[in-house]
Amino acid sequence: MTTDPCRDWRGALGAAALGVIDPAEEIGLRAHLDGCASCRAELRDLTAVAKALTAVSDTDLIAAPAEPSGTLGGRVLARVAHERDVRRKRHVRRFAAGVGALATIAAAIVGLVLVIGGPSNPPATSVAMAGARPWIECIPYVFM
DSSP states (O other), X not given: OOOHHHHHTHHHHHHHHHTOOOHXXXXXXXXXXXXXXXXXXXXXXXXXXXXXHHTSOHHHHHHSOOOOOTTHHHHHHHHHHHHHHHXXXXXXXXXXXXXXXXXXXXXXXXXXXXXXXXXXSOOEEEOOOTTOOHHHHTSEEEOO
């Protein structure tokens, strides 16, 4: 765990690892390192990184900038298409569920109207048609 004194020496650790620390500051850092195993371990790690950085020249870093792989664009586009398809399927499922729920509610309302809504025996009504044959006049027409 980093304490406040360790936090105060953080910049000096980096300077010491690079070998550019001020001599007066180095004395205080050495005194701190004598009693702090955490900062000693961090200085070892920073020194290893500093040594690895000296193995690479500045011109190599500037001349050869990092480029993404040639397949990156295709992978990104495939991922975007996949996410779009997933979202579209989700919307279709929600829409279908909503339509199904509305159809169920409509069927329940129609069923209730048919069961509860009207009288069980509607009155029969005869309709006389002018100029019709006599046997047609005898047929009762039932209207609800």
